[in-house]
Amino acid sequence: MEGKAVLFKQFGGVDAVPICLDTQDVDEIVAVVTALAPSFGGINLEDISAPRCFEIERRLDEALPIPIFHDDQHGTAIVVLAALRNAAALLDRKLGDLRVVISGAGAAGVAVAKMLFAGGVSAGDTVVCDSRGIIHRGRPDLGATKAELAELTNSAGRTGGIVEALAGADVLIGVSGGQIAEEAVAAMAPGGIVFALANPTPEVHPDVAARHAAVVATGRSDFPNQINNVLAFPGIFRGALDARATAVTDGMKVAAADAIAGVVAEALSADAIVPSPLDPRVAPAVAAAVAAAARRDGVARA
Structure with a gap:
């Protein structure tokens, strides 16, 4: 969790605080996160298994006026869509x-x-x-x-x-x-x-x-085309915070995938359908695309 907070800061300029909860109870998790939420501009959920993760995210989305994002679900999914877009194009x-x-x-x-x-x-x-x-x-x-x-x-x-x-x-x-x-x-x-x-x-x-x-x-770093969530979450939160978004919509997720794919779209090969996780171009591109999508989807307050 501490490492992920460092990645938020390094790639997205987002200050992140790791908070670990010693419970797997859905009601307890929702209650604690809801109580903590006024101190934060967004919530990144981590390491919550199915099916409880679906209910937790849904309830927090309904209760809170800030972006709620379960990285194990959506971070992976966004990078997979980006990679599949480029693989299909290739x-x-x-x-x-x-x-x-x-x-x-x-x-x-x-x-x-x-x-x-x-x-x-x-x-x-x-x-x-x-x-x-x-x-x-x-x-x-x-x-x-x-x-x-x-x-x-x-x-x-x-x-x-x-x-x-x-x-x-x-x-x-x-x-x-x-x-x-x-x-x-x-x-x-x-x-x-x-x-x-x-x-x-x-x-x-x-x-x-x-x-x-x-x-x-x-998902490994020792083979080409690593599907790594760091390509998504720093830029997604940077863009959502810049737009003061109240949620992360499907449109924002698709925009993030398109932005990730676009970084390497002009130089595709079978061994390079996604950018390197360390590519400094990715987070700014994702942030801009996500902020624009938030405004299009009517969830931006800035």
């Missing part, structure tokens, strides 16, 4: 034509799915898998969040597990930590895209993924 593909598989239906997986839909990926052509297999309308074990995903996604009604999901798919986005066999990746459509983001052990090793995919990204 391969001369359109986001709406891609068949996407998301492995993982926790906080990051749900947020990635919703972010991709907001950015132009077809929800019907997206399949989300959890530890029990493909999420589909006929599954009896779905909670509220997964039931919502089942209604939005998988219009073909696919069933089974990750192997069945990946057959013929164009994109794999791994945010689960579960291992995926090479044979399943090999069954994807030719010229595919694999983002295996579990860290330190990706769902499929990048060297293995590269045998079958045209573009590969990971």
Whole structure:
């Protein structure tokens, strides 16, 4: 948490105070954050697991007139959208034509799915898998969040597990930590895209993924195309604070993704679909885009 506060300051010029709460109770967390909120211009939630993270963020959003942002969800999702935009551009593909598989239906997986839909990926052509297999309308074990995903996604009604999901798919986005066999990746459509983001052990090793995919990204710093949240959160909060935004809207998140993608858009290669996490151009570009989007979306007070 202290390290993240340093990154806020270094890249976004945002003063951040790490506060750790010794509770996992939703009501307690909401009550404490609400009581602390008058001292802060925004709240960055961290390390709260699904499904409680969804309710906590929703309740705080409704209760407080400042930006609430759960980085484990939205930071990852924003950078994934930026990377997928550039990967699709590099391969001369359109986001709406891609068949996407998301492995993982926790906080990051749900947020990635919703972010991709907001950015132009077809929800019907997206399949989300959890530890029990493909999420589909006929599954009896779905909670509220997964039931919502089942209604939005998988219009073909696919069933089974990750192997069945990946057959013929164009994109794999791994945010689960579960291992995926090479044979399943090999069954994807030719010229595919694999983002295996579990860290330190990706769902499929990048060297293995590269045998079958045209573009590969990971969450690790020792391989190309690191999907790192630091590309998003400092600039998002800088822009939201500059606009005195009352919330972080979907439009602001999409604008952040577009800005991240734009930093390297003129020099794309299979090994460079996102900027380096240390690229000093990223946070100012994201901040400007987010502030402008806040004004467009009617949540800015400056």
